[in-house]
Amino acid sequence: MSATTRNTAVVAVFAALAALVVLVAVRAGGAETASVADRHRLVIGVKDDQPGLGLRGKDGSYAGFDVDVAYYVAGRLGVGADDVTFRAVRSDERERVLRDGSVDMVIATYSITPERAAEITFAGPYYVTHQDILIREGDASIGNVRDLRGKRLCQVAGSNSWRRVTEERRVAATLVPARSYSECVAMLVGRGVDAVSTDDLILAGFATVNEPGVKMLKKPFTNERYGIGLKKGDLKGCEAVNRILTEMYQNGAAKTLLNQWFGSVDFNIATTVPPFEGCA
């Protein structure tokens, strides 16, 4: 064995050990998870047809309580308003867009249910609404949910609200299908249906834009917990969002936003943080 080969052998041992160390260091580092807490840009799914909550204006911009909550949460996550992209989502595609990653976060009147919670991770709720009934002004025949028997009730695709009337309370209303709540309200005014029943925030939103000839019954009969939908398993993001929501209620931002969007409507607005679901 010549001196050179021996030297080479020693250097090779050094090199092999160094490579091993690098390999271990890389392995131990692990892959970074794609949490919303680590993003610099966010695509947020909102409704585009719900006044007061999520509504697309003629210039294509979105406005509403959900939209402002989205800006607030994104801002606290370190994503400026310019880096937030809104995308309109329908009720029946909210789980899918989160799963396939085309949307990072859904803030679109999204009620937390165990079935949905099995598919996605819910932060929040950021608000608990109560289902109420919207009727035509001057219609004295409807005083509470049980009076809907035999009446025509609007049924929106992908929304659960009609179930609470016809299934949970066994009130035999006739269901009239519609694509969205704005269509429902148009049908209510046009006498195509007699009542629209869904969460009071959604209904208050319609009252805020002063749809003439409709009024709210103010007889809430359920609790709907509006959550912020995240991709399944993003616990870090979920915990960060929950913290932000707690803060939003503590510093009065939630109250300001609620008053701004629904203050003109006479119903009880909650101004304390709702009980969180827990991140799972």
Added chain:
Amino acid sequence: MSIPSRYLRLRTVPGRVRALTVLVLVVLAVLFAVTGGALLDARSALRAVGHDEGPMVVATSDVYLALSDMDAQVTNVLLNGEENGWLCDPDQDGGACGRSGSRYFYDIRREDAERAALQAARLAEDDPVRLRTVQSVLDGLHQYDQRVQTAMERGRHVSHAFGALPEDAVEEYRAATTLMTEDLLPKANNLTLGGAAIVDTTYREERSGVMAGRIRVLVFGAAVLLALAALQLYLAVRFRRMMSLFLVAAAVGTVALTAVSATVLANEGVYLKVAKDGGFDPVLTLSRAQAIGKSLDSDRTRYLLDPSDSDRYDQTYLEKAQTILYINDAANLEGYYAKLDALLGRYDGGAGAVAFRGVYGDQAREATEVRGQRRTYAALLERYRAYQRNDRRVRALADAGDRAEAGRAHMDPRWPYLPHPAFREHDEELGARIGSHQYVVDRAVARGEGALGPWSWLLPLSVLAIAALVVAGVWPRLSEYR
């Protein structure tokens, strides 16, 4: 020649021997560091779950439990018309009246709530958002006290029993109970969840540190062996000696150290997992179920006490029942009772499938994987079923218009100031489950810490011994050149 060779004087034989020895010792030092680091990770993870954050989080869940207890006492007293005993202060009234047991219990639970809030504050000490939540719970508690006092004073002027509370007292009661259920309890709930998230994060990070550390230990153990082999090979070729017994002993020592510490780390991973998944997590979720169970029972009392809002109390009752044991498409309470009976009939004391979700569904499903657990959960589910059966009867009586009878059926038949035995048995069984999971935490943490104990001296000692063997193996060869 390259720079490292010149630096280590690799041209000379003793230089090369020295270089290889230094290499062995350096890699050995790294092995010491990664093993020590992983063992420290294991220790701090065990401490977090077993001694520091874990118990504190469990303590914060007592805020919720104590608050629910307080509200339940208030509701029961107003339902039974026992305001005089509540308001009695023997110190002031000169012993002319007797303060009721409910009031004493309320005061004790109020102190518990404050003490638990203190724990929550300690846990949140570097988090201003959570500290403010603790603060607002304490502030709200004061307001709640005042509302309760007013409701009691208004109620005492009218003789009533089982729900015939005067309207102005109902109003004040409604304000108190709304404050409790829509402000204080949600915040208490969020405090516990936030604390659990802290424990989760610590646990995940430390445990993955332990598991990654185990791999590092194996890799660097192998690296030490490799370096030892290179040294031995060089000595064998250069000095024509087949074996250095010291180096062989060092190699054997390295193999032993690596294998044993990798095994210990693997075991620590298991202890941690058992303590967290089999102990801490169930303790928290079951404590939550216990608290929800209490406010569920209070919802029924509220339903009887305040019939004008009965639709809403029925709805919150159903929602809470669904959190405890979720039944798919049980749309109303009637459907829930019926489906619960059928589902638990099919579950058949643990023999059948778990066709429900919620806290009990998750626990029962996990229990099917652990021997002996199945039956204990079957007992819990049976008591829950008995409780719901009684509630169905209470609700039917109230719906038939007999609220006094419904009120009596809702409470203990012999001691009407106590909740119904079906409720108490379910609650006690839940308490027993929580206790047994807490025992799992304590045992796993104690064993994990016991296994770590000797390593504080064993690890440095064995590394020093191996280093000494390496030096002893090389020394005679190097001295040939002096």
